[in-house]
Amino acid sequence: MRRPFVWLFMLCKRLFKKPGFIAVLAILILLTAAATFLSSGDGGIISVAVFAEDPSEAASHEVITTLTEKKSVVRFIRCSSEEEAVDEVISGRADTAWLFPADLGDRLERFPIDGKPVMRSISRENSVYVMLAAEKLHTALYPRLSFSIFEKFMDKKFDETDDALLERYYSDSYVYGDLVGIEFAGGETSDEPEEYLLSPLRGMLAVAVSLTSAASVMYFFIDRDKGTFAWIPVRKQIYVQLASVIIPTVITGAVALAAIKASGLFTSFAVEAASALLFCVDCALFSILLGRICGSALRLGAVIPAVMLAEIALSPVFLNIESFKFVSYLLPPYHYLTAVYRPFAMINMIIYAAVGGALCLLTRKRA
Amino acid sequence: MIYFFRYLRLSVKRAAKAFPTVMTITLVLCFGVVLTSLVVMRTSENDDSRRRVKVGVVGDVTESYLGVGLSAIKNIDDSRFAIDLIHIASEEEARELLDASEISSYILIPDGFVESIVSGDNAPLTYVLKKTSAPLGSVLMSEVASSVSSLVTESQTGVSAIQEYCLDLGMGDDSYDVGEEANIVYISSVLKRGNLIDSDLAEGSDALGLYAYVFCGAVAFFLMLWGITCSPLFARRDSLAAFERLTESRLGRKGTVITVIGDWISFFVLAETILIVLSLLGGIAIPLTGIDLPEIKSLGSTELAVFAVKLTPAVIALTAFEFLLFELTDSIVGSILLQFTAAASLGYISGCFYPVQFFPEPVQKLAAVLPSGAAFSCVRQAFAGSGPSLGSVAPLIGYAVVFVVVAIAARAIRVLKPN
Known part of the structure; x- marks a missing residue:
């Protein structure tokens, strides 16, 4: 009974004497600190250079305040001249420049009649982000435009031009509230913008756990080739391999879980712990099978970077990719990152572990 | 040496x-x-056969204003993504399609939605998507949803103000006809909002x-x-x-x-x-x-x-x-x-x-x-x-x-x- 614990202790001791393993754990902690710091600042998916000919003009001031008062995916760069704003775009520091004229309010009033543009924008390319930013600008301009449309309609239909009366009717009829609520499958609602800079941290930590698992298989191969396990019957070496792979994977997984907790991405303890444990088991089995296919530490080392890149691309680390699903299903991080937000998907991880375990036992050397 | x-x-x-x-x-x-x-x-490729995002719609879509509204949503991003709005019979079916990634998200339209808009009560639409560890897509959709919401509520304000004025003038049922006319004007302005901005591409950018x-x-x-x-x-x-x-x-x-x-x-x-x-x-x-x-x-x-x-x-x-x-x-x-x-x-x-x-x-x-x-x-x-x-x-x-x-x-x- 004592022997398995002695083995576990010795395997752990060997592990912590390897500088590469310690370095990975240290980098995971630094990465978490860096990612948490990155997400706390004023980043943005798109950068917009803003120039107003007359910043004190009521319409320009109102629109720019509306755009900048709430944290959003757009980062604004205030410029003191049109040339500076255009230069920001040409140099690549901004994706687009918005140029507010000195008579923006008058132009918005005339727009329902003459349909002429009320301001200019200059962009490097018409990317989806530039168009998203343009929608935000339309939304910020629309309140004034809506009132202007109301005024023109009332003038045309009823010859009503009393400004005070029109303003009273408009403000008394004002409709508040959001027409569209965001909800996630599972019932959770979203009021705050998600931290798109911090969220990939979970995926990157998962890939690091997977990498540790693969490296553990390489260490096992090197030890096996040196004859470290020569005295153990061949049919029982699978259990030594399992232990020597699962232990470092679980240790790295525990550090990754602690990092997720520290970063604020933690969901519920039960879901996180269960999915992390299943993920460690899946990674270990995946790495062992990959090692069986490669046959040697050197060949496994050659394919590890490609496998890690596939995990980064095809698991929901930075993007949700719907293509190449048949490859995604083979990768443990895909199932882990799905199961954290949809606990029912943990069944897939259990099935993965069962199939992986069966394949490991079936393909082991017997003599 | x-x-x-x-x-x-x-x-x-x-x-x-x-x-x-x-x-x-x-x-x-x-x-x-x-x-x-x-x-x-x-x-994120943008070629002539545009990438189509499938979004489910759950609820009664037979009402004419809603049809126009859905058309407006479909055209709110008219270059990179063409949105395929797919009508789904029930929310359970929509959830299953979402889980299977057959659709990227779905819109849940509550009963009496249009009536609530007309009366100004605004029973909200719910936009449902999967929570993932790669939320960039949902962040962008949140921004789009916020824009849609703002455009509609501002337009409602204008139409409501016009109808209130008509009712105060004693127009009775005719105020609804005027309201319909105002709706057309506002819907047209929403669809033409791209004309607000004169867009140019920068020259000489490296x-x-x-x-x-x-x-x-x-x-x-x-x-x-x-x-x-x-x-x-x-x-x-x-x-x-x-x-x-x-x-x-x-x-x-x-x-x-x-x-x-x-x-x-x-x-x-x-x-x-x-x-x-x-x-x-x-x-x-x-x-x-x-x-x-x-x-x-x-x-x-x-x-x-x-x-x-x-x-x-x-x-x-x-x-x-x-x-x-x-x-x-x-x-x-x-x-x-x-x-x-x-x-x-x-x-x-x-x-x-x-x-x-x-x-x-x-x-x-x-x-x-x-x-x-x-x-x-x-x-x-x-x-x-x-x-x-x-x-x-x-x-x-x-x-x-x-x-x-x-x-x-x-x-x-x-x-x-x-x-």
Whole structure:
């Protein structure tokens, strides 16, 4: 009974004497600190250079305040001249420049009649982000435009031009509230913008756990080739391999879980712990099978970077990719990152572990 | 000096012998990087057959205003994404389709939605999507949903104000006819909102487009990862340690300097050779990938070879960094672990995965001074055609000198350490 614990202790001791393993754990902690710091600042998916000919003009001031008062995916760069704003775009520091004229309010009033543009924008390319930013600008301009449309309609239909009366009717009829609520499958609602800079941290930590698992298989191969396990019957070496792979994977997984907790991405303890444990088991089995296919530490080392890149691309680390699903299903991080937000998907991880375990036992050397 | 050239010749010969193995491993790595980039590019490709996002609609869509409203939603992003609105009979079915990724999201329209809009009570639509650990898509959709909401509520305000005025005038049921007329005016203005802004494209910009940026990010990340392929050759092993002690005993401290610089130069020569070979192969492979992006599809072997030569300053710095990592680890496995973790971490901060503009400005400045950020900047300048400037070359050379000096110190300490 004592022997398995002695083995576990010795395997752990060997592990912590390897500088590469310690370095990975240290980098995971630094990465978490860096990612948490990155997400706390004023980043943005798109950068917009803003120039107003007359910043004190009521319409320009109102629109720019509306755009900048709430944290959003757009980062604004205030410029003191049109040339500076255009230069920001040409140099690549901004994706687009918005140029507010000195008579923006008058132009918005005339727009329902003459349909002429009320301001200019200059962009490097018409990317989806530039168009998203343009929608935000339309939304910020629309309140004034809506009132202007109301005024023109009332003038045309009823010859009503009393400004005070029109303003009273408009403000008394004002409709508040959001027409569209965001909800996630599972019932959770979203009021705050998600931290798109911090969220990939979970995926990157998962890939690091997977990498540790693969490296553990390489260490096992090197030890096996040196004859470290020569005295153990061949049919029982699978259990030594399992232990020597699962232990470092679980240790790295525990550090990754602690990092997720520290970063604020933690969901519920039960879901996180269960999915992390299943993920460690899946990674270990995946790495062992990959090692069986490669046959040697050197060949496994050659394919590890490609496998890690596939995990980064095809698991929901930075993007949700719907293509190449048949490859995604083979990768443990895909199932882990799905199961954290949809606990029912943990069944897939259990099935993965069962199939992986069966394949490991079936393909082991017997003599 | 003569010993240096003798050792350099030996080291280059050793690297040349390992060239086929390293090239094979590099091709595997390259395949992984290219596949990753293709997946990213294909996900956001904008060609004439536009990518269609499938969004389910649950609820009664037979009401005419709702039909117009859904048409407005469908046209709210009329270039990159064409949205396929698919009517689904029940929310349970929509959930199943969402779980199976048959749809990317769905809109839940409550009963009596249009009546609530007309009366100003605004029973909200619910936009349901999957929570994931890659929320960029849901962040963007939240912004779109917020815009839709704002446009509709402002329009409602105008229509309600007009109807209130009509009711106060004693128009009775005629106020609803006027309200309908006002609705048409407002819906028309929403659909024509693009005319508010006169959009131009900037001329004379050297800055890269999104896909060129992704390509350069892939190249930079490949350069950071490439050191892994040479782990069997340069990672610390017991056999090398014996040779180094012999050299130290014959040549003194000079021996360590000679061997480190000689090994690093052979590593750099190997890297440049492989880059040139890859650029020749790339010119043949790019048309086969079917990429239809103008910045990429026009790249032939010659353009790629010129590009590879312009990358020399970045290769100098990154090979020096990777060589230092070799010296800091004691085995091939440790080297692979450290190289990959360092490359992934530095690549993330330097903007190889997310454009660096996504990060706060202080981080952008930090990324620019990191060796990975400086190398990435060199790659972008090389791709843009102008070639790396002195401002980007100088820090790279500086970094290379520092890394080589630290590598010499690391090896000297290891050689002096008793067995």
